[in-house]
Amino acid sequence: MIALFYIAGAIAVIATVAVILQTNIVHGLLYLILSLLAVAVIFYVLGAPFAAVLEAIVYAGAIMVLFLFVIMMLNLGQHTRDQERDWLSPRGWIAPSIMAAILLGQLLTVLSSIDYDLVPEQVGVMEVSALLFGPYVLAVELASILLLAGLVAAYHLAKTK
Amino acid sequence: MELEIGSALSIGLILGVVIITAALLITVERRLLGFWQERLGPNRVGWFGSLQVVADMIKIFTKEDWVPPFADKFSFVIAPGIIMTVVLLSFAVIPFAPNIGVIDSNIGVLFVLAMASLGAYSVMLGGLSSDNKYALLGSLRAAAQMVSYEVFMGISLLGVVALTGSFNMREIVESQADGWYIIPQFIGFVIFLIAGVAESHRLPFDIPEAEQEICAGYHTEYSGMKFGMFFVAEYIGLVLISSLITVLFFGGWLGPAFLPPVIWFAIKVFVFIAFFILMRAAVPRPRYDQLMSYGWLFLLPLSLVNLLVTGVIILSTQ
Amino acid sequence: MQELIWLLPTYPLLGFLALVLTAGRLPKNVVAIIGAGSVGLSFLTAAIIAAQFLASGEEYFIKEVWTWMAVGGFTPGFNFYLDGLSLVMMLVITGVGFLIHLYATGYMADDPGYSRFFSYMNLFVAAMLMLVLGDNLVLLYLGWEGVGLCSYLLIGFWYTNPDNGYAARKAFVVTRVGDTAMALGLFLLFAELGTLNIQDMLHAAEAEWEIGNGLAVAAALLLLGGAVGKSAQLPLQTWLPDAMAGPTPISALIHAATMVTAGVYLIARTHILFELAPNVQELVGWVGLITLLMAGFIALTQSDIKRILAFSTMSQIGYMFLALGVGAWSAGILHLMTHAFFKALLFLASGTVILSLHHEQDIFKMGALRQKLPVSFFSFLLGSLALTAFPYTSGYFSKDEILIAAHGMEGPGMIFFYGGVFGAFLTGIYTFRLFFIVFFGESKAAHPPEQEYGGWNMNGPLILLMILSVVGGFIAVPLDPLFGDHEEHHISGLLHAFMIAVPLIGIAISACFFYFKIWSVEKLMASSFAQSLHKFWNSGWGFDWLYDRLFVLPFLWLARINRADIIDSFYGLVVEVSRAANGMIVKTQSGYLRWYALSIAAGLVVLITIGVML
Amino acid sequence: MESIPVEHGLILAAILFSIGLIGVLTRRNIVFVLMSLEIMLNAGGLAFIVGAARWGHAEGQIMFLMIITLAAAEVAVGLGLIIQMFRRYKTVDINVLSEMKG
Incomplete structure (x- = not known):
């Protein structure tokens, strides 16, 4: 690995x-x-x-x-x-x-001053999702607002007059 | 990290079976189409045309492998390779039977989706590098179509994932021991079916390569073995979609014990392959804008509602 | 009824607003009714209030209308203060003002700016009433500047002639010098005593400052500065003669009867402050004496009928200042009142003369108008007699009191007395010089008058003012409780007789020169010394020339060498530095995205460097 | 299992970031600039994932999700702008967009 x-x-x-x-x-x-x-x-x-x-x-x-x-x-x-x-x-x-x-x-x-050897361990979808829809649900909402804004902006900008 | 890497032998075996199946499908499709369209189909080479595929392969392999001088050579060459690679890689996570399969991955479903999304490059690069307006139009269509239907495909199978509680395909199959997901996830199945056809741009959703409109679409300039790769990859994709449907909605290898699991799997896959071929024979091609608005305005809300209802039911029965 | 004292300035103010907002679209008779009527209403109200106030026997009365502003502990209000002094002023302003308004309805009848004229006049009356009725110095200052503004507007009333505009500017600028001093005085008083309410301030001053206190002297000096500016006393007297550029009713109202006496009012109002600074009070006397003598000499040499009257006004205000200087407050105010009567009379009469002669103002182009202009003749006769303090006319009483008070004063009292007597002598000469030249002798008019100009609305005020000029001296001014200076001065009968005789001698000399022609002016003017003296006096003792050299020319010189604006060049330097810096920094704003990204990266590098270092 | 020095992951992220920075600063084609920006964003995401691996937490992955969302929105808007710019100026040269100079 x-x-x-x-x-x-x-x-x-x-x-x-x-x-x-x-x-x-x-x-x-x-x-x-x-x-x-x-x-x-x-x-x-x-x-x-x-x-x-x-x-x-x-x-x-x-x-x-x-x-x-x-x-x-x-x-x-x-x-x-x-x-x-x-x-x-x-x-x-x-x-x-x-x-x-x-x-x-x-x-x-x-x-280079950091000196730590990490042993990778699987952090799967479940853990991430549990956090995402638990403590970080606000971040999800923000992300969706951001995406919506991006969607609207992109639609408007790329529209042919 | 449950990563069971099968032996090189089993990998080779699976790849070989998949490719040969796909190749055989060329003949099978033509025969079935002929059957459904009440005509004969290829019947000269071999017994009932069974060696037609050999003849086709000889023809393709011996054709001049020509690259148009105006094409962007780099992209032109790797484009068919990409589609071949990604569809074959997708088979890595398909569990054919309890002990047959390349990888038993926790993110199997996502992996398939990732490969499917990468497959779009093949079509787009092929069209773009050809420097041909039909090819460009075809690849533009393909890009929009594949990127769009990827979304519904992903969302439609999330219901299955939620019911299982895992992205692992093997676990998904095992959790269907009590009943196939076709029952609780019928809507998801229908959407996945449609999206799968669109992803592999098979008829009736072969708009990127619609002969009557834009020649052969993105592979207009392709010939020889490069065209062969596109061609075969399409059939491999067909097998892949059929396998996925089998795994996700029809219990994979599960079946009465009088047949070995892998045979059950093969039977189910073949039924869906036949169904796709029947669709090709039976359904007309929609218009491009109809396809897009159908996807975004109908399938997307429907798949979201499906996911929502599934979630509600899961939560309420816990 | 006393509660309605706030109506006094309100009527003219409303009149002003009505006239200004209609912008001359009203017919003339409506304008006349609004213009004169508003002041008439004020006068009626004032008369009723005065009667009630006198009947009530109170010392003063305060009407608080509203608080103007509240800044910290400083809360000046629109509060009206009525006592004997403001009562007299109020009555003079509204009464004489009404008569002059009435006169003006006829005098200005042919003027295209009829409505504008009355709007200014009404505003003036409103401001003047504010000045005398305000119970704090801020309100007083508001009125003070308001009348200054109206004075400016009315001097320059005929603005098409640039000279009039020049005269208006001169009046404005010169009085501004005094106003600045006065404003400084107000600041000083507020800073030291913490209030600008006149009565509180005076009481505080009395309590905190002893006589001769430096602050009291400074405050009194600064207020005196304002007073001499407004009242055209030395050294700020030069604007008054030029102010005659305005219409004659203006000269009568503003530059004779009311506004120019505002300085006298101010000093009388704050007399406690001046009593705390005896040296300044003595200075007031000196200013008055010198001004009255100087103006008298100048008046001897003038030929313009209005300028003679203007210098005469200056001289009479000098008497008032003299009275203030010697502490004869009541006498000063009495003279203010009587002077308002007879000087308004003289000015209005001169207005009739001028109009009858088709705008002729030079007395040497008049003559023999006695029969042609009977009303003017009698007006001038009675007005001149009052002016020269002919026994038992109004001017006699007031001037008499002033001179007797001066005689009784310690120190320079004798100088004040004899100076005043000599001034009366000069008054007799120049007044009757004017009178004899205009109304007797041969007619030298270019356009001899067919008949006297004006109807009842012009003659009526003249007749009323004639009566007032004669009997005005008998009016008992209710000032004793205010000033408490009713100290009986007595002088010997011989001296008193001499005092009465001196103006009469002046009249006689004038008659010898101009009526009987026993003596000849030409003979007197033969010597070159006399001629240069005449020239010197005619030019107003050269003050205009002096101020020109002292202030105007240096200022122009400064302006010329400072054309490039030396002081501004410092600020220009700031601009230049900014512009240069901008020129340097603007290069960083290249508009190229990559450049900005590079800058950001460079900043990141610097920040990380700092972070690593620390 | 073998271990990976955590600094190596971060150094890789730093290298990718620097390369992206060079791209942003050097290229005149605005599409390349946007692509270089993506490289930089991705490098940032990599650093977060390394951090997540360091602590064995999922928070780093959540931050990566945020970055990916940001990148998606940014690219959508950015490409819309590029299309608009191409319509207006018929070029993808970023230097033509220098009208805002001081």
Whole structure:
């Protein structure tokens, strides 16, 4: 299992890097899905099967489909590859990379001070649901309001006049 | 973590049986269609056309595996692979018999749903990468259809999950020893049936590939073995949906003891396969917007009400 | 009935509102009825109230109407205070005011701004009544500024001529100097005594301050500043002659009978404060004396009929100040009242003369009007006699009392006395110079009058005022309980005879010059010294020139060198700094989402750095 | 069962987050920007799951559910905006949306 964790982690990192380096938006999206699935595997390894499946169903299966749907509607894709290449000037990478590197360095510094080995144990759907509809029922309500707002906003924004 | 990984042998065996069944379905479907439509169907190759599938496979394997020059090669190539992978992966959690099955997972039902949702990519990528307007239209339709019906499919089987108290397919089957869920969850069953057909975009819901409207839809540009993968995957999906219905609503392998459990399972699955083929022969294709509004305006409320009533009954009988 | 004292200012105020809100759309006779009628109603009410008040024998009466505002312990109210002093003022304002309103209905008959004129007049009467009836200094100040506003509006009544606007501004600005001092005085009084209610304040001052206390001196000086501004006394006298730019009834009402005496009223009202500061009170006397002499000399040289009367007014208010300065409060107020009668009479009569001569104001272009304008002639005759304190006319009694009181005063009393007597001498000369030149001799008018201008509504007030000018001195002013200064002064009979004779000598000299023509002005003016003296006096002792050099030109110079606004440049610097900073910061608002995201990330990095460091 | 050092999970989350940050800062295509945002959100979710695993609780998963809900709503609105933007400007270049400059 521990090997699975590192393999999935490596796949996630590589795929994610590939996402931001891609010039073809569809390929980028595929890499992102791969990354999400790898993260789902990590969730599973860490003892959160419910989260893992949700990652696959909602994130990879629904949200990314929305992306793809929009890409199809706007007919982006390979035609925009040259344009994409123009937009990705090498100089544009410098400042963000430095910034991200500093941030990452800081995070690593902070995180490396933690020293705890966790033994993953399954926390199944039942436990999560019991909490979700017990103490955190308010969070569920908030989430549903948020989704409703998102629904209304998306409907309104994407509507053709 | 109850993860029973079966031996490589049993995995191979199950995969082989599934694929061969799917392949055989090509012939079976044509024969059955012919039977229902009062015509002969393929009857030349082999005994009553039983070797027709071999002939088809030889044809598909030997065709030129051609990628259109205007297509996005990467997406074009992996698209059929995705659908094959996800439908075959779904079988990993199906319990065929008390001791036959790949994984006995606590999240079996969710896993199937996850795979089904990933299956949408195959259709969408296939259409998008083909760079063809019919393909694009087909994949747009497929995307909307599959994402929509995934929702009702998930909600419709939550009634079963609630009655069992588990996402584990094996437990679901075992809890049907006293009675199949088709009785208490009839509405759920109907919705699941419809959503399942839509998910596998079989007729009458084959709108993404409606020949009369948009050529062959998302796989217009596909040929050779890539087309074969789409083609076979559709039949595997048919088997999958039939298996799921069997497991969730018809007691899986459960049956009178005069036959082994796996045979009971196979019989039930075949009945549903036949039913789907009969639907193909009998029901006309709805319009795309009808499909969508039917789903969102009728099936969604109905499935929610079903879930609600189920919950109320469970709580009141506790 | 005394309860209805609040009606006094209300009637004119309602009249004002009615006239202002109809904006000149009413027919003239309605305007006249509203304008003059409201003041007439006020006068009737005032008369009844006065009769009841005098009959009741009370010392004072307070009517609380409502609380104006309540800020902490400071609660000035619309409260009316009636005692002998305000009674006299009230009657003078409403009575003389009514007569002048009545006169004005005829005088202004051809003016397009008829309604506007009466609305201003009514507002003036309302404000003036507020001034004299208010029981606290805030209300008094409200009225004080209200009459200032009306004065400004009415001086500039014929606003199409820029000169009139200039004169109005001059009056406003000059009196503002005094008003500022007065406001400071009010602040000082409130800060020190904690109240602005006049009676409470005076009692508190009496209790807390001993005579000569520095604060009392300061407060009295500041109030005196306000008084000299309003009453056109030295050194703020320069606005009054120019104020004659307004219509003649205005000059009669505001710049002779009522508003300019507000300063006298103020000092008399707060006399306890001045008694606590004897030096300031003496200063009041000096101011009055110098002003009355100076104005007398100026009046000798003027040729404009209204300006002569204006300087005469200045001079007579000087007498009132002199009376206040020597502590003859009652005499001062009596002179205020009699002066209101005869000066209003003179101004109104001059108005008739001016209108009859088609707006001619230069006395050297008049002459021989005795037969043509009989009412004016008699008005001028009686008014002039009263003005020069001819025995047993009204002015005689009041001036007599003032001079006798001055004579009885310690210290500079003798100077005040002889100065006052000399002023009376000058008064005799300039008054009858005007009288003889206008009504005798040959006619030099460009347009000789066919007949006297005006009907009953103009002649009636003149006749009434004539009577009042003659017999006004016999009116017993009920001021003794208020001031308690009825200290009998006596002077020797010879001195008294001299005092009475001096104005008569002035009249005689004037007659020799202008009636009998025994002496000639031309001969007197032959020497260059006399000419320059004439010029000097004619220019009002050069005060306008002096103030021009002292204040106006330096101010203009400052304004010129400060055209770039030196003080504002500091604030401009603030603006510039903000703008520069904005220019720097605005670059951060590039509108590019990525830039903002980068900023957020940078901020996160900084925060984490801080967190790690700590 | 073997154990996983908890910091490794968090470091993975940090790495993914940084990569997403680079993506947000670098890309001009607004779809890519939105995708990079998803990466960052997902990294946050990963950190929560690691936390949940650390304490053996379900709360971390609930937070992940919240994040996923947020992501869904955000993407719905964001994609709606992208469609609107594409209609109006005929481009997905995020730099054209710089009219709000100071």
